[in-house]
Amino acid sequence: MTKIFGLSGSLRENSYNTALLRAAATVAPKGVEVDISTIRGVPLYDGDLEVSEGVPAEVESLKERLVSANGLLLVTPEYNNGIPGAFKNAIDWMSRPPADISKVFKGRPVAIMGASPGGFGTILAQNHWLPVLRTLGMRPWFEGRLMVSRAGSVFDEEGNLTDDALRERLQDFVAGFASFVQGHDRTT
Numbered sequence: 752m753t754k755i756f757g758l759s760g761s762l763r764e765n766s767y768n769t770a771l772l773r774a775a776a777t778v779a780p781k782g783v784e785v786d787i788s789t790i791r792g793v794p795l796y797d798g799d800l801e802v803s804e805g806v807p808a809e810v811e812s813l814k815e816r817l818v819s820a821n822g823l824l825l826v827t828p829e830y831n832n833g834i835p836g837a838f839k840n841a842i843d844w845m846s847r848p849p850a851d852i853s854k855v856f857k858g859r860p861v862a863i864m865g866a867s868p869g870g871f872g873t874i875l876a877q878n879h880w881l882p883v884l885r886t887l888g889m890r891p892w893f894e895g896r897l898m899v900s901r902a903g904s905v906f907d908e909e910g911n912l913t914d915d916a917l918r919e920r921l922q923d924f925v926a927g928f929a930s931f932v933q934g935h936d937r938t939t
């Protein structure tokens with residue numbers, strides 16, 4: 752079984768990005784499981800807190816789930832043409848302590864997708880992630896791209912994906928990334 756850890760960078764109950772991630776889990780090919788999570792519960796990074804209490808339990812749990820997966824799927828909203836601070840904060844916490852970066856991130860396949868109600872579907876936030884992924888030594892999958900624009904028109908009120916053409920693009924995206932993950936498994 753290939754496991755992909757999917758992390759949505761929104762705290763919103765009715766988040767388009769979390770809805771997109773849930774939809775991704777349902778279209779994953781046979782033999783591929785998408786473990787879905789959000790950044791809920793991650794406190795603001797505080798170096799003093801880290802010294803006094805260590806890495807918070809919520810962050811340790813995200814790290815463990817990523818370590819137990821073969822790849823990472825970041826599902827990013829876009830704020831002011833960049834990465835939302837809360838999402839970057841979660842990844843910053845997950846990169847602590849630096850001695851764990853190798854185990855958690857290094858060489859691990861990663862893909863980025865995102866959804867926005869606007870017309871550009873998080874393209875700038877996705878680009879904004881690239882230097883972060885390089886710094887963490889990850890292996891980005893560049894062969895597929897998924898920018899979901901006009902997100903308000905592709906999900907229903909319960910956050911179910913209602914657009915068949917998008918479901919097909921999402922399915923291709925997840926399958927393409929899964930195949931990249933399978934070809935770059937760190938454990939083989």
Ligand code: FNR
Nearest residue numbers: 761763766767768769828829830831832867868869
């Ligand atoms: C936004 N939004 C937004 N959208 C976009 O496509 N480009 C942008 O630069 C911004 N900027 C921005 C700044 C701030 C502070 C907020 C709160 C929002 C809109 C954003 O895409 C929208 O709120 C989404 O619904 C956020 O994603 P979730 O929470 O639905 O996953």
